[in-house]
Amino acid sequence: MAFMETLLSLISLLSSTLQLHAVVEGPKPITLSLIHPFSPHSPFYPGNITDMEKIDILIQGTNTRMHHLFSTMRERNWNGSSEVDDIVATVQKASFYFVAQVGIGSFPPFPGRKGIPYLLMIDTGSELTWVQCEGCDPCFPLQQPNFPYNRSQSYKPIPCGDPTCPTPNQDCYQSYCGFRISYGEDPPASTAGAIVREALTFPSDFRGTESYNNLFLGCGFKSYHYEFRQPNKIGGILGLGFGAGTLPFLNQVGKRRFSYCLSNSEHTNSQLYIGGAKMVGPQVLSTPLLRGLNEALYYLDLQDISIQNIRLRLQGSFSGGSTIDSGCPITTLHPNVYARVRIGFVQYFAQFHLQPYDSGSRPGDLPMLDLCFPNPSGFNRYLPTMTFHFRGADLVVKRAGMFSVGKYICVLLRSGPVTTIGAFQQTQHKFSYDFELGERRQDEIGALRFAPQDCGSPT
CATH class of the missing domain: 2.40.70.10 (Acid Proteases)
Known part of the structure; x- marks a missing residue:
């Protein structure tokens, strides 16, 4: 699958x-x-x-x-x-x-x-x-x-x-x-x-x-x-x-x-x-790495989220800061943000007459995810993109990193106490955490650079 x-x-x-x-x-x-x-x-x-x-x-x-x-x-x-x-x-x-x-x-x-x-x-x-x-x-x-x-x-x-x-x-x-x-x-x-x-x-x-x-x-x-x-x-x-x-x-x-x-x-x-080489190139985007409440974590200025290129207008919803964390498998969103994103996915799937399973219709073998839909034959090509709009850079999550697709379609997001971009949503991109000194604002500790890339090589 x-x-x-x-x-x-x-x-x-x-x-x-x-x-x-x-x-x-x-x-x-x-x-x-x-x-x-x-x-x-x-x-x-x-x-x-x-x-x-x-x-x-x-x-x-x-x-x-x-x-x-x-x-x-x-x-x-x-x-x-x-x-x-x-x-x-x-x-x-x-x-x-x-x-x-x-x-x-x-x-x-x-x-x-x-x-x-x-x-x-x-x-x-x-x-x-x-x-x-x-x-x-x-x-x-x-x-x-x-x-x-x-x-x-x-x-x-x-x-x-x-x-x-x-x-x-x-x-x-x-x-x-x-x-x-x-x-x-x-x-x-x-x-x-x-x-x-x-x-x-x-x-x-x-x-x-x-x-x-x-x-x-x-x-x-x-x-x-x-x-x-x-x-x-x-x-x-x-x-x-x-x-x-x-x-x-x-x-x-x-x-x-x-x-x-x-x-x-x-x-x-x-x-x-x-260490290694500085990441540069025509497809490389850059957003500042920021200081936050947890001094060891890497914070980003997340400003908005889009589903299939439709902005959710979430400006001002990330006042507690957002982190990027390879140690967190699935992206979590603050409850207020998650509620808006959930509505956005429900509205998108409704165009195809698909409704999420609720407590009354939930199959017994669904994973512990809140947002799962039936999977009609051939629907994979209609799966939407999701974009995180950071300061100065947009991360377009690959569909393969956004959904679990098999018997059901499940959106791989969770509601949580903090907003964290998890490892699953980072797939098929190269990320570079760069702390070289340069001109930056007081709250900046460096830059996160990223670009789409085919990351696999056979073992």
């Missing part, structure tokens, strides 16, 4: 295409191969499940993500401060997240060994990179041994109170620089531990590896309430969130941009580039 071909995969940044032309940056980029969560090679692989069950996994992940983000923002508003008491990483129960392999540490008897490989979940909403370490108690189950930090030649502890500790507001972990992470479920999953300096190793463009020494790494020693699918291969988090201090990964490795492309197939190669 079409839905089976519209799940997400991050693939390599193409150095040149007919659509995009690259200007080479000096330092070589970090290249991370990513595994699609529904691929048989993924530690999240859910097995042979139905299309409807896959949609429900997407929805579960979206609900958990929204709960996490909303809880974090509410806590920061409550204390009235911009200081972050907890570093919040996205470690979620739903099985729909991308992972990358990273080498951690260096070990004798092979001096300079490129680290033990661990699978880390990619999170654009977290500043902290961490791995579960040997000696943890309690721990979440991990198929491979926990990271043996004491045997790593590149391991350097940071004493409690040391001025180089990147989390000065955190409680110390025993006698070391400490961290605590959690997310807003009941009960919350959480990890506490020490922040150390370590070597991380990544693949390079030339089939080799590149190591970065003395990076901040969280060593997790106490973890509670994680429910990873067993056997679990996920060792921790790779945080790609924004931040101005010394902790964010991008700041540590000296990169000013990262880019990805979300494929419409789970059967493709996928890569994420940290």
